[in-house]
Amino acid sequence: MSANEAALMPPAIAVEGLRKSYGDLKAVDGVNFEVIEGEFFGILGPNGAGKTTTMEMVEGLRKPDGGTIRIFGESPWPRNTSLLRRIGIQLQASAFFDKLTSIEQLRTFAALYGVGGDKAAEMLELVGLSEKADTREDKLSGGQKQRLSIACALVHDPDVVFLDEPTSGLDPQARRNLWDVLESIRERGKTIVYTTHYLEEAEELCDRVAIMESGKILALDTPASLVKGLEAPTRVLLKKGVISAELAREITGVESAGEEGDLLTITTRDPGPVLAHLAENVPLDTLQVRTTTLEDVFLNLTGRAYRE
Amino acid sequence: MSAFTSLSSAALKGFFRDKVALFFSFAFPLMFIVIFGLLFADQGAEQIEIGVTGDGPVIQALESTGAFDLTEFDTFQEGFAQVRDGELPAVVAVEGSTVTLRFAASDQTAAATVRGIVEGVVNDVNLRSAGVEPQFQVRAQQVEDSSLKPIQFIVPGMMSWGVALGAVFGSAFTLVSWRKKQVLRRIRSAPIGIFTVLGSRLVATMMIGIVQAIVFIGVGTLPLFGLQLAGRWWLAIPVLLLGIIAFFAVGLVIGAFCKTEEATSGVANAVIVPMAFLSGVFFPLDGAPGWMQTISDFMPLKHMNEGVSAFLVNNQGPEALVMPSVVLAGFTVLMLAIAAKVFNWESS
Ligand SMILES: Nc1ncnc2c1ncn2[C@@H]1O[C@H](COP(=O)(O)OP(=O)(O)OP(=O)(O)O)[C@@H](O)[C@H]1O
Ligand SMILES: [Mg+2]
Numbered sequence: 001m002s003a004n005e006a007a008l009m010p011p012a013i014a015v016e017g018l019r020k021s022y023g024d025l026k027a028v029d030g031v032n033f034e035v036i037e038g039e040f041f042g043i044l045g046p047n048g049a050g051k052t053t054t055m056e057m058v059e060g061l062r063k064p065d066g067g068t069i070r071i072f073g074e075s076p077w078p079r080n081t082s083l084l085r086r087i088g089i090q091l092q093a094s095a096f097f098d099k100l101t102s103i104e105q106l107r108t109f110a111a112l113y114g115v116g117g118d119k120a121a122e123m124l125e126l127v128g129l130s131e132k133a134d135t136r137e138d139k140l141s142g143g144q145k146q147r148l149s150i151a152c153a154l155v156h157d158p159d160v161v162f163l164d165e166p167t168s169g170l171d172p173q174a175r176r177n178l179w180d181v182l183e184s185i186r187e188r189g190k191t192i193v194y195t196t197h198y199l200e201e202a203e204e205l206c207d208r209v210a211i212m213e214s215g216k217i218l219a220l221d222t223p224a225s226l227v228k229g230l231e232a233p234t235r236v237l238l239k240k241g242v243i244s245a246e247l248a249r250e251i252t253g254v255e256s257a258g259e260e261g262d263l264l265t266i267t268t269r270d271p272g273p274v275l276a277h278l279a280e281n282v283p284l285d286t287l288q289v290r291t292t293t294l295e296d297v298f299l300n301l302t303g304r305a306y307r308e
Numbered sequence: 309m310s311a312f313t314s315l316s317s318a319a320l321k322g323f324f325r326d327k328v329a330l331f332f333s334f335a336f337p338l339m340f341i342v343i344f345g346l347l348f349a350d351q352g353a354e355q356i357e358i359g360v361t362g363d364g365p366v367i368q369a370l371e372s373t374g375a376f377d378l379t380e381f382d383t384f385q386e387g388f389a390q391v392r393d394g395e396l397p398a399v400v401a402v403e404g405s406t407v408t409l410r411f412a413a414s415d416q417t418a419a420a421t422v423r424g425i426v427e428g429v430v431n432d433v434n435l436r437s438a439g440v441e442p443q444f445q446v447r448a449q450q451v452e453d454s455s456l457k458p459i460q461f462i463v464p465g466m467m468s469w470g471v472a473l474g475a476v477f478g479s480a481f482t483l484v485s486w487r488k489k490q491v492l493r494r495i496r497s498a499p500i501g502i503f504t505v506l507g508s509r510l511v512a513t514m515m516i517g518i519v520q521a522i523v524f525i526g527v528g529t530l531p532l533f534g535l536q537l538a539g540r541w542w543l544a545i546p547v548l549l550l551g552i553i554a555f556f557a558v559g560l561v562i563g564a565f566c567k568t569e570e571a572t573s574g575v576a577n578a579v580i581v582p583m584a585f586l587s588g589v590f591f592p593l594d595g596a597p598g599w600m601q602t603i604s605d606f607m608p609l610k611h612m613n614e615g616v617s618a619f620l621v622n623n624q625g626p627e628a629l630v631m632p633s634v635v636l637a638g639f640t641v642l643m644l645a646i647a648a649k650v651f652n653w654e655s656s
Contacts, residue, residue, distance in 0.1 A: 061497055081499035089497045095490040097318050099325040104318065111314030112498035136325075156498075 010073065012037040012160055012191045013058065018067035020053050027053045029215035031067070035193055037159075040186050042206035043195045044294070050215040051195040052092055052164055058193070059089050059162050071160065085113060088158035092165055094149040096137040102148050103133040106155050113156035123151040127181050143174035147181065154185065161185065163194040167201060179205060199294040203227075211298060218301045227292045230300055233267040236274065237288040240264050243281065251277050311500055315508035316515075323478070323516060332477065333520055337470030338527060340590075341462055345533040348458035356418060359387035362402035365437070369429045370400065376425075384408065398422040459535050460621045463528035464544075465589035468551060468613040469580075470524060471517040475555035476562065476576050478513045483563030484572045492653050510556050517552045525620075538623035546629065547615035550636040554608050557643035564650040583609050611635040 011034040018031040028050045035041045043051045056062045058069055060076030060083070069076055074083050096105050102124060107117030124130050127147040132140060140148060146166055153161055166182070167175045175198075182205060186192055196202055202209045203223040210220040219226055233255055238248075240262045248257035253270040268274045271289065278287060323329055355377040360367055361384050371378055379396070381387040387399035391410055397418040398411035409426050411419040435442055486492045495505055528535030558579065566572040584590060586603055587610035593601055604610050615632025618624040 059497060061493060079496070084497060084499040087497075089494070091490050091494060093490050095494040097491060098322040098485060100318060100321060104321065108314055108318045109494075109498070111311045112495060112500050114311055114499070117314075 009037060011035060012039070012072060013041075013193065014068075014070045015054075015058060016068045018054065018057060018069065019065045020050075020057060020062065021065055026215045028057070028064075031212075031215070031217055033210055033217065033220055035160075035191060037191050038186075038189055040182075040192045040205060040207045041194070042202040042209045043193070043212055044197075044199065044202045044209050045195075045212035046197065049212045051212055054212070055162055055164055055193065055195060059087065060084070061089075085156065086159045088153035088156065088161040090149050090153040090161075090163045090166060094145045096145075096149070096152075099136055099138070101134045101136050102129055102140070102151075105137060105148060106151060109152045110155045115156050117155075119155050119157065123155050124148075126154070126184060127151045128177065143170045143178070146170065147178065150178075150181065150185075154190075158190070160191040160193065163192065165195050165197070167196060167198065175201070199298065203294050209294070211294070211301060213302060219297065223294060226294060226297045230292055230297055232292040232296050232300070233269050234271040234292070235290040236266040236268065236271070236278065237290060238264040238266065238278075238282065239286040242283070242286045243278075312504055312508045312511075315505060316512045319482070319509050319512035320515065323512065329474075329477070329481075333470065333474040333516065334523060337466045337473070337520070337524060341466045341524060341527060341533070344462045344466075344590075345459050345528070348462070349533075356398075356422060357396060358422060359390055359396050359399035360401070361387055361399075364402055365433050366402050366407055366430060367400075369433055370426065373425060373429065375421075398426075400426060457534065459528060459533045461592060461617065463524060463533075463535050464617040464620050465613055467521055467524045467548075468587075468609060468616050469584050469589040471520050471548065471552060472555040472609055472612065473580055474516055474520060475513050475552045476559040476580055477573075478516065479509060479556045479559030480563040480566070480572045480576055481559075481569060482509055483560060484566050484569055487563075487653070487655055488568070496653055506560070510553065513556050514549055514552050517548060521548055536621070538619065538621055540623060540626075541620050543619035543626060543629060544616045547612060547619070547632050547636075550633055550640075551608070551612035551616070554612070554636045554640045554643065557640045557647065558608075560647040561643050561650070564647050564652065567655055580609075583607050586610070587613055589613050608636055608639045 013033075013035040015031060015033050018028055019026070020028040031050075031054055033041075043054065045051050053062065057064045058071070058076065060079060063077055071083055072086065074080055076083055097108055100108065103120055106120035106123055110117045110120060121130070121133070124133055127150055129144060129147055129151065132144060132148075135144075137145070137148075146169070150163060150166055153163065163182075167178050170178060179201070182192065182194070194205075206223060208220065208222050209226065210217045211226075212218065221229070240259055243264065245257045245259055245264060248254060248264065248266050251266075251274055253268050253274045255267045255269060257264065257266045259265075266274070275289070323333075356375060357377040357379060359379045359381050360370070361381045367378075370376055379387075381390075381399070384399070384401040384403075387396070387401065388410055390396045391399050391412050394412060394414065396412070397415055398409060401408040407426070407430055409423065411422055413419070483492075486495070525535065525537070527533070529537070559576070562572060562575050562579065566575055586593075586600065587607040588596075588604060589609060593604055596604075611632040615628065615636075618628035618632075
């Protein structure tokens with residue numbers, strides 16, 4: 001579908017002026033966003049930003065203090081069972097039934113939604129847990145639990161899936177594997193709302209990202225536009241001593257050059273010619289290119305470096 | 309499979325895979341049945357130990373009553389010393405035609421028994437030696453009275469206790485662990501009612517309770533223990549099920565109050581252990597003081613035990629259903645009302 005068509009369709013999720021306080025703490029402080037059907041929407045932010053609180057209000061698990069939420073035009077609060085059928089939820093902590101195996105968990109969750117467990121095996125396959133079908137919940141590794149809990153969120157074939165930090169606590173390899181799982185869920189036409197701490201992950205997976213901190217959304221756009229909007233220069237890193245800072249500043253297109261530690265950092269808004277020049281004069285294995293990332297966007301928005 | 313049966317079977321699988329739950333539901337009560345069953349196996353056939361000196365027809369007649377275990381002494385003084393020291397309840401000395409009886413003042417029941425029998429024997433011997441034909445004759449015959457055997461109250465008692473224990477722990481632990489592990493919130497995010505969730509767990513608990521009852525009764529009827537079921541034993545089933553519902557509701561109240569498994573286990577034990585003693589499931593309360601019996605009347609476990617015993621071993625009529633049913637149903641309603649008031653989906 002084209003961008004125009006998408007704009008005309010009513011959004012799958014519309015959130016306006018959402019607010020929630022715990023005592024004096026404004027955990028969510030006036031949040032607005034819309035999620036289009038079929039979109040992969042990320043909420044990115046450090047610990048305590050208000051991601052879970054936002055998600056759980058949208059899911060209908062917490063009562064908002066103020067604001068409106070519409071999912072397919074309906075309000076999730078008070079508990080709306082017809083809506084619950086259309087959404088799948090993975091909570092930040094895995095919630096499983098005691099002593100049941102993976103496949104039994106899936107069948108039981110399917111039963112909660114009044115659907116047969118015939119999708120259970122397919123979902124295990126989707127998250128790559130087929131060989132753990134008969135393993136009990138307490139004998140799964142952290143990453144396997146995360147994957148099972150995603151499968152449990154999908155077993156009743158929902159239209160929208162909410163995943164709260166599905167990739168946290170995983171090793172880099174397991175996280176990559178999970179990215180593939182998330183991609184294949186998107187390919188099934190599901191709308192996905194997910195939260196993460198990882199900037200590069202949001203950049204890789206999301207159609208649009210909301211950057212959240214202290215209960216507020218600081219920026220919301222596609223990762224590419226966020227990065228482009230920053231108009232930050234590309235940085236080229238060289239080993240110190242390969243070329244002097246003075247010489248580097250002479251190169252056409254170089255904005256600045258400076259030494260820090262054992263690295264020489266060159267910034268440029270026209271990386272093409274600069275890299276071509278460097279390629280002729282220095283050994284390539286001493287050179288690294290750092291383009292702008294969401295990390296720079298976060299630094300720019302908050303004035304401080306992003307810490308996971 | 310419907311949501312209800314699916315959740316029930318999930319609960320049953322969880323239970324039968326939990327070794328600790330299995331131990332406390334089956335092995336623990338069984339242990340008591342076996343210990344008490346063996347300990348009290350030949351109670352009722354007990355003889356009274358008394359001391360005797362001398363011989364003759366009176367001593368022989370005393371021996372042939374079968375009521376006494378006789379210890380012979382050379383002198384009366386020796387036997388008397390034993391009675392005074394509390395070693396023997398009584399001593400009988402026969403010297404010529406004088407029969408001397410000395411009994412300990414501490415045990416009035418034993419004293420009365422000994423005195424009655426000795427006097428009877430002496431009269432009998434007197435009549436016979438005088439050649440008089442007695443005008444009245446008592447024709448006594450022993451009846452196998454099943455209710456006298458301790459196993460007849462041990463099994464219903466331990467069964468009521470074991471099943472109640474299983475129901476309380478089953479529902480309380482499920483609730484607390486589900487809340488702690490966020491399963492409750494996850495269930496709430498599915499289009500299913502809390503009554504389906506609790507009802508399915510209750511059905512699982514009832515099935516477990518029935519299996520427990522079958523195992524306990526089965527072991528009790530082994531020849532070693534010799535439990536004998538009364539004709540209308542099946543009327544105990546409704547009492548058993550009502551008891552399970554009542555104690556399931558107790559578990560819900562405990563589970564609604566407690567935040568951790570440790571607290572749950574502590575509170576559940578603090579409720580169920582004193583209740584067990586006050587309900588007379590370990591030993592009958594017939595000899596207990598009046599105030600204790602009054603407290604006992606407010607214990608649902610007592611009424612469950614009485615209802616179960618009435619049909620399992622005492623062969624009472626269906627009217628014995630009324631009292632336990634009313635008490636257990638009323639108690640259930642009370643517990644459910646409290647649980648509904650304090651129940652919380654989340655731990656915060
Ligand atoms: N039930 C609660 N009671 C009181 N305060 C809460 C509660 N839940 C969250 N908070 C507070 O609200 C703020 C936002 O919490 P939230 O869980 O939404 O953050 P988050 O972005 O999901 O963080 P994380 O990345 O660590 O999961 C935090 O400061 C937290 O301490
Ligand atoms: Mg969170």
